[in-house]
Amino acid sequence: MTATARTTEPRPRFDVGRVRRDFPALSQDVHEHPLVYLDSAATALKPQAVIDAVVQSMSRDSANVSRGVHTLSQRATLAFEAAREKVARFLNAREAAEVVFVRGTTEALNLVANVLGSTRLGTDDEVLITELEHHSNLVPWQMACERTGARLIVAPVTEAGEVTVDAVADKLSKRTKIVAIAHVSNTLGTVLPVKQIAELAHERGAVVVVDGAQAAPHLPVDVQDLDVDFYAASGHKVYGPTGIGVLYGRREIFAELPPWQGGGSMIHSVSFEKTTYKGLPERFEAGTPDISGAIGFGAAIDYLAGFDRDALAAHEHDVLTYGMHALQSVPGLRLIGRAPEKVGVISFVVEGIHPHDLGTLLDGKGVAIRTGHHCTQPLMQRYSVPATARASLGMYNTREDIDRLIDALHAAKELFR
Amino acid sequence: MDVRELYQELILDHGRRPRNFRFPDGANQSAEGKNPLCGDHVIVKAVLHDGVVEDVGFQGSGCAICTAAASTMTEVVKGKSRGEVDAIFHTFHDVVTGKVPPDLEELGKLAAFAGLSEFPMRVKCATLAWHTLEAALDHKPEAVTTE
Numbered sequence: 001m002t003a004t005a006r007t008t009e010p011r012p013r014f015d016v017g018r019v020r021r022d023f024p025a026l027s028q029d030v031h032e033h034p035l036v037y038l039d040s041a042a043t044a045l046k047p048q049a050v051i052d053a054v055v056q057s058m059s060r061d062s063a064n065v066s067r068g069v070h071t072l073s074q075r076a077t078l079a080f081e082a083a084r085e086k087v088a089r090f091l092n093a094r095e096a097a098e099v100v101f102v103r104g105t106t107e108a109l110n111l112v113a114n115v116l117g118s119t120r121l122g123t124d125d126e127v128l129i130t131e132l133e134h135h136s137n138l139v140p141w142q143m144a145c146e147r148t149g150a151r152l153i154v155a156p157v158t159e160a161g162e163v164t165v166d167a168v169a170d171k172l173s174k175r176t177k178i179v180a181i182a183h184v185s186n187t188l189g190t191v192l193p194v195k196q197i198a199e200l201a202h203e204r205g206a207v208v209v210v211d212g213a214q215a216a217p218h219l220p221v222d223v224q225d226l227d228v229d230f231y232a233a234s235g236h237k238v239y240g241p242t243g244i245g246v247l248y249g250r251r252e253i254f255a256e257l258p259p260w261q262g263g264g265s266m267i268h269s270v271s272f273e274k275t276t277y278k279g280l281p282e283r284f285e286a287g288t289p290d291i292s293g294a295i296g297f298g299a300a301i302d303y304l305a306g307f308d309r310d311a312l313a314a315h316e317h318d319v320l321t322y323g324m325h326a327l328q329s330v331p332g333l334r335l336i337g338r339a340p341e342k343v344g345v346i347s348f349v350v351e352g353i354h355p356h357d358l359g360t361l362l363d364g365k366g367v368a369i370r371t372g373h374h375c376t377q378p379l380m381q382r383y384s385v386p387a388t389a390r391a392s393l394g395m396y397n398t399r400e401d402i403d404r405l406i407d408a409l410h411a412a413k414e415l416f417r
Numbered sequence: 418m419d420v421r422e423l424y425q426e427l428i429l430d431h432g433r434r435p436r437n438f439r440f441p442d443g444a445n446q447s448a449e450g451k452n453p454l455c456g457d458h459v460i461v462k463a464v465l466h467d468g469v470v471e472d473v474g475f476q477g478s479g480c481a482i483c484t485a486a487a488s489t490m491t492e493v494v495k496g497k498s499r500g501e502v503d504a505i506f507h508t509f510h511d512v513v514t515g516k517v518p519p520d521l522e523e524l525g526k527l528a529a530f531a532g533l534s535e536f537p538m539r540v541k542c543a544t545l546a547w548h549t550l551e552a553a554l555d556h557k558p559e560a561v562t563t564e
Contacts (some may be wrong), residue, residue, distance in 0.1 A: 031419075031420075244495070353481075354480035354481060354483075355455075355480075356455045356457075356478065356480040356482075356539070356542065357424070357432075357480045357481045357482065360420055360423065360536060360539060361420055361424070363420070364419065364420030364421075371454060371455070372454060372455050372456070373453075373454075373455075377453075380456070386455075386456030386457075386458070386479075387455055387456045387479060415421065415423075415424055415429070416429065
């Protein structure tokens with residue numbers, strides 16, 4: 001293909017109008033206003049294709065997996081393992097066995113903090129996290145440190161909401177055994193330089209764990225390119241069902257770790273004297289999994305794969321930049337988190353109106369946002385605010401949604417004048 | 418219900434300019450209340466003599482509902498006995514949770530909070546100061562939460 005031919009090719013278009021029709025939740029009124037959903041960082045809405053896949057799994061292929069030889073069980077098992085393959089491709093894992101299904105990012109991080117903690121941490125070892133971590137990538141490590149005598153070290157966030165490679169490098173030491181960081185901040189939207197941090201951490205021999213809950217819906221995730229050891233994500237943040245998530249683990253490390261929960265599925269053989277365990281991925285999947293959830297997760301990945309990721313990212317970037325500019329023009333509004341590299345999230349506070357009052361007032365206009373500390377209490381302290389209002393974006397949001405948000409903000413300010 | 422019916426003038430006024438936003442001299446009862454979910458935080462201090470709340474005040478930060486509820490509470494309970502405070506809180510609680518319709522005569526300005534029954538997620542905002550006052554009067558100074 002010549003360069004000339006490339007430029008004349010039509011750019012893949014992202015048709016947001018068509019996309020919006022795929023999400024049945026969008027066609028409803030809230031308090032007599034058409035819903036504006038700006039809370040996708042809490043949970044994304046589900047396209048019909050995901051709903052259909054879950055219904056199909058429950059209504060037709062309703063059987064347990066990896067347990068029976070009958071037809072329904074076979075169908076369920078094939079669909080479940082196909083979902084694992086889809087998730088593996090979504091993260092660009094080397095093989096599907098590196099993908100373990102869990103309840104969500106929180107469970108994934110607890111799993112890895114438990115099994116890594118018990119094998120890699122000892123007295124005075126260090127676990128390095130950042131100041132912007134969600135509680136789910138903070139508390140499990142704190143608990144692991146309490147159990148093992150290791151210390152939790154925190155790399156700071158800049159005023160703009162960035163975590164620089166230098167800030168992490170400053171905190172790395174020869175005692176650092178684990179570096180656990182978010183790929184994207186759920187409160188600020190900041191994209192962290194994960195690849196560079198992973199490289200530095202590996203030079204020190206540390207294991208790198210990434211909370212990818214907020215990155216997976218917005219960025220292409222490539223665990224091989226990022227060169228990270230563990231990557232956690234949730235189905236419901238990428239337009240799939242709640243209750244299902246994934247822990248990716250690099251085989252060389254993951255396969256050597258001891259099991260976390262014991263029970264069915266994860267054993268090789270059991271006697272009262274001795275039990276032997278299966279390898280990846282079953283080793284970490286005790287009990288009946290969320291079968292329909294995993295299948296729905298797979299359907300969500302298929303749905304996302306139907307779009308040109310660059311066109312989708314360009315659309316999301318347009319709405320985000322439009323939103324940042326529009327909000328800046330509201331008198332008395334302060335944006336929290338202005339990193340140049342950010343996706344999906346706009347956090348703010350409005351002078352004279354507590355975020356919770358704002359949340360209720362905006363809801364009265366049909367605009368759904370999240371208010372509170374977003375499970376990042378240390379970050380709230382960093383910015384000296386009790387809470388923030390957070391508008392977060394999904395693929396279905398438009399500039400018109402931002403306009404409705406701004407109108408509702410003006411109405412709230414009028415009431416609280 | 419329109420949210421404007423929730424944010425009545427009385428609530429906006431007490432939210433902006435809370436009354437008794439100070440600790441009374443000679444306070445002998447104190448407790449701290451927190452709602453970790455939304456960051457609401459109040460400290461209530463009272464002067465209790467012979468079972469009567471002679472003076473009461475609060476400090477802290479929270480949303481308009483939380484601040485207005487604390488402010489109106491301090492006005493209403495001043496001069497009331499321990500038993501009367503309990504009874505008022507009980508009625509207030511039933512009204513904001515929609516169990517009983519508001520009785521203006523009984524509740525006075527507290528009736529302005531009746532709209533909360535349509536906003537169950539916000540009830541805890543209005544009850545935080547009350548729970549904290551009860552803890553103070555019960556000599557339970559450890560932090561109470563309404564999560």
